[in-house]
Amino acid sequence: MSVGSSEKPPVNRAKFATNLGVLAATLGSAVGLGNIWKFPYLTGSNGGAAFLLVYIICMLLIGIPVMVSELTLGRAARSNAIATMQKLSPARQPWWLIGAAGVLAAFLIMAFYSEVAAWVFAYIFKAIQGGILSTDPEVTKSAFNGLVGNPTQSLIWQWIDLAVVGFIILLGVNKGIESATKKLMPILLGLLILVGIRSITLPGAGQGLTFLFQPDFTKLTAASFLIAMGLAFFKLSVGMGTMITYGSYFRDDQDIPGTAFRVAFSDLAVSLLAGIAIFPAVFAFGYQPNAGPSLLFLTIPSVFASMPLGNIFMVIFFILTAIASIGAQISLVEVPVAFLEEKFHLSRQKASIITVLSIVLVGSLAALSNSTLADVKLFGMTFFDLFDYTTSNILLPLGGLFIAIFISWIWGYKKLSAALSNNGQLSNQGIIKVFYGTLLVVTPVLVTIVLLNGLKIIQ
Ligand code: PFF
Numbered sequence: 001m002s003v004g005s006s007e008k009p010p011v012n013r014a015k016f017a018t019n020l021g022v023l024a025a026t027l028g029s030a031v032g033l034g035n036i037w038k039f040p041y042l043t044g045s046n047g048g049a050a051f052l053l054v055y056i057i058c059m060l061l062i063g064i065p066v067m068v069s070e071l072t073l074g075r076a077a078r079s080n081a082i083a084t085m086q087k088l089s090p091a092r093q094p095w096w097l098i099g100a101a102g103v104l105a106a107f108l109i110m111a112f113y114s115e116v117a118a119w120v121f122a123y124i125f126k127a128i129q130g131g132i133l134s135t136d137p138e139v140t141k142s143a144f145n146g147l148v149g150n151p152t153q154s155l156i157w158q159w160i161d162l163a164v165v166g167f168i169i170l171l172g173v174n175k176g177i178e179s180a181t182k183k184l185m186p187i188l189l190g191l192l193i194l195v196g197i198r199s200i201t202l203p204g205a206g207q208g209l210t211f212l213f214q215p216d217f218t219k220l221t222a223a224s225f226l227i228a229m230g231l232a233f234f235k236l237s238v239g240m241g242t243m244i245t246y247g248s249y250f251r252d253d254q255d256i257p258g259t260a261f262r263v264a265f266s267d268l269a270v271s272l273l274a275g276i277a278i279f280p281a282v283f284a285f286g287y288q289p290n291a292g293p294s295l296l297f298l299t300i301p302s303v304f305a306s307m308p309l310g311n312i313f314m315v316i317f318f319i320l321t322a323i324a325s326i327g328a329q330i331s332l333v334e335v336p337v338a339f340l341e342e343k344f345h346l347s348r349q350k351a352s353i354i355t356v357l358s359i360v361l362v363g364s365l366a367a368l369s370n371s372t373l374a375d376v377k378l379f380g381m382t383f384f385d386l387f388d389y390t391t392s393n394i395l396l397p398l399g400g401l402f403i404a405i406f407i408s409w410i411w412g413y414k415k416l417s418a419a420l421s422n423n424g425q426l427s428n429q430g431i432i433k434v435f436y437g438t439l440l441v442v443t444p445v446l447v448t449i450v451l452l453n454g455l456k457i458i459q
Contacts (some may be wrong), residue, residue, distance in 0.1 A: 012443075016249050021260060024185060026071075026246055029237045031185065031269040032328025033116050036321050037296045039271040040278040042231055044289035047219025048090075051228055052275075054220065058232035059264055061446055065438045066238040066400040067260045069407040072419045074247025075256070080338035081241025084248065085097065088411060090437045097400045097409070098341075099408060102241030105395040106335040107135075110359045112387045113332065114165070114368040117325040118157035122147050122319040133305045133314065135159040135285055140298045148294075148370035148417070157369045159360065161322075165329045169337060170349060184327075188320040190268065195277040195300070195317065200305045205280030211289060212279045226454020229447070230392030235271065236264060245338050254440040256420055257431050275414030277303065333359070362387075401447040408439040 016022040018212035043051050071417035082099030089095035118215060126132045132143045147153055199205060233239040250256070281299045284288050300317065304310035333355055365373065369384035378386055407416060413436050418424070421434045451457075 006206075015115065015251055019251065019254060022237075022250055022254055024359055025264060026243070026259060027185060027263050027266055028327030029242060029246060029331030030235060030263050030322055030328070031270050032189075033321070034231070034328070035114060035267065035271040035323045036234045036236065036274045036281075037116055037293070037323065038231065040274055041291070041295040042227055042240045043212070043275060044279070044282065045292060046227055046296055047216060048226040048279075048289070049213050049215040050217045050220050051224055053215055053270060054225055054228040055231055056268070058088075058229045058446075059236065059268065060452060061438060062229060062443050063232040063236040063238060064232070064260050065435055065443050066403055067236050067243050067264065068257055068420070069403050069434055069439060070238055070241070070243035071250060071256045071260065071310045072248035072416065073255075073407060073411075075250045075252070076415075078248045080248070081244045081335055082242050082243075082339055082340050083342060085406070089406070091408065093359075095402070095406055096398055098406070099241050099244070101395055101399055102244070103254055103336050105240040105391050105399065106242070106332045107359060107362055108381050108387045108395070109234075109391045110252050110332050111323070111362040112243055113329060114158050114363050115154065115367045115369075115384065116293070116331065117161040117322060118154065118327060118367065119144075119147060120318055120322045121161055122153060122157045123297060125313040125314060125320060127301075127311060127318055130311055131313050133354050135302045135305045136301075137191075137285060137287055137298065140301050143293070143301075144297045145272060149325070150372040151368050154367040154371060155364060157248065158363055161325075161329075162356050162360060162363070165326055166352055167334050168326065169352045169356075178418040181305070183322065184323045188324055188373060189270065189273070191317055191320055193315070194313070195303055196273050199277050199284075199303050202280055202284040202303075202306060204284040207283035208278075208280030211283070212275050216427045220458070223448050229397060229450045233331040233396035234392045235398055237328065237331055238245070238325055238423035239399035240391075240396055241335050241399070246331060252365050253422060253425070254291050255422070255426055255428075257428060301360075312397060334340075394451075397447050397451050401444055401451075402445040404439045404447070418449065 016025055041410075043055075073084050073088060074081075077085060077087040080099070081102045082096050085099045086096040123132065125144065132140060132171045134140055200209065237243060247256075269338065278299050279289065280304045281287070283296070285299070285303075287295070287299055289295075301314060304314040304317070306311065333352070336355045336358075337348070337351045339345050340354060341348055344351075346354070365383040366387055369382035373383060376382065381389060416436060417429070417432050420426075420435065421428055
C-alpha cells in the first residue's frame with residue numbers, strides 16, 4: 001500500500017523480488033569506488049583517523065537518517081525521484097526541485113565516476129599484461145600518469161565502462177540490478193581481506209595503521225568537516241534521489257530502518273578494509289598518503305608485487321572493483337532512466353540509451369581533464385575535480401537537507417511512523433522516534449552549519 005499518497009501506485013511497477021535482493025541491490029549502490037578509491041584518498045589527504053571519526057559521526061547523524069527518509073518516500077510514492085516529491089508534497093509547493101537536482105547530480109557524478117571506473121578497467125588489462133606490478137613508486141606513478149594523460153585511452157575505457165553499465169540497465173530491475181549485485185559482493189570482500197592481511201604484514205606497516213586509527217584532531221579544518229560530510233552522502237548514495245528510486249522498488253514488508261543500518265555498517269566495513277589494505281602499504285613503500293585520486297592505483301600494484309601469485313590476484317582485484325563500481329553506477333543511471341521512462345512514457349531501451357549517450361558527452365569533459373583539457377579550469381578546478389567537488393560537497397548535502405526537512409516538517413510524524421513500522425507490523429516505535437527527532441533538528445542543523453562553514457560563507 002502506498003502511504004501518504006493520494007494517487008494509486010502503478011500496478012505493473014517492478015519490485016525487487018526478495019528481501020535479500022533488496023539488501024544486495026541497496027548495498028550494491030552504496031559499495032563502489034567510494035570505498036576503494038575515494039575513501040582512502042580523502043582520508044589520506046585530510047589527516048587520517050580524525051577525519052575517519054568525523055566521517056562516522058556524519059554517517060550516523062546525517063547519512064543513515066537521510067537514507068531512511070529517501071527509501072520511505074520512494075516506497076510511499078512508488079515513483080521516480082521527481083514524481084515522488086511531486087506526489088507527496090502539498091499542492092503548489094516546489095519540492096520536486098529536490099528530485100530535479102538529483103537527476104542533475106546523477107549526470108555530474110556519472111561523468112567523473114565513469115572515468116575512475118575507466119581507469120579500473122584499464123588496470124585489469126595492464127595487470128594482465130604484467131607491466132604495472134612493482135614496489136617502486138616511480139614505476140607505478142608513470143604507469144598511472146601514462147594512462148590518465150592519454151586522451152584516447154581515457155575516452156575509450158570510459159566508453160567501454162558505459163557500454164557495460166548501459167547493457168545491465170537495459171536488462172531491467174530484477175534481471176539486471178538484482179542478480180548481478182547479489183553474487184559478486186561476497187567475492188570482493190574476501191579479496192579485500194586477503195589484500196589487507198598482506199598489507200599489514202609488510203615491514204613498516206604499523207605507521208599506516210596508526211595513521212588510520214589514531215586521531216590527531218589538530219589536523220581537522222572546516223574544509224575537512226565538509227569533505228567528511230560530502231563523503232558520507234556520496235558513500236551511502238543519498239541526497240540525490242537514488243535511494244528514493246530504489247525505495248520505490250522496495251517490498252511493503254521490508255524493514256527500512258533495519259536495511260539502512262545494515263547497509264551503512266557493511267559499507268563502513270568495506271571502506272575500513274580498503275583503508276587497511278592501502279595505508280600500511282603507503283608507509284611501507286614510501287608513498288604520500290595525500291597523493292589524491294591516484295592513491296589506489298599507485299599502492300595496490302605494490303601490495304600485489306610483494307605477494308606470491310600477485311599478478312593473478314591483482315587481475316581479480318581490479319575485476320571485482322570494476323564490478324563493485326558497476327553496482328553503484330547502475331543505481332546512479334537508474335535515477336534519470338526511471339524519470340525519463342515514467343515522465344515521457346519512453347521504453348526502458350530508449351530511456352537508457354538517451355541517458356548513457358548524455359553521460360558520454362558530459363563524461364568526456366571529465367575524461368580529458370588530465371590531458372587535452374588539463375588547463376581548462378573553473379573555480380580553479382578541472383572538470384573532473386569540479387564535478388566531484390560540487391556534487392559531494394554542495395548538491396548532495398543540499399538535497400539531504402531538504403529531504404530531512406520535508407519528511408519531518410512537511411510529511412510529518414504520523415505518516416513517517418506508519419511507513420517505518422509498515423503500518424504497525426514492526427514494533428520499532430522507539431527507533432522511529434529517534435529518527436524523527438534527528439531528522440527534525442539534528443540533521444538539518446548539522447548539514448547547514450557544516451555547509452556554511454566549509455564553503456566559508458560563515459567562519
Ligand atoms: N555510493 C557509491 C560509492 O561509494 O561508490 C557512489 C554513488 C552511487 C553515489 C549512487 C551516489 C549515488 F547516488
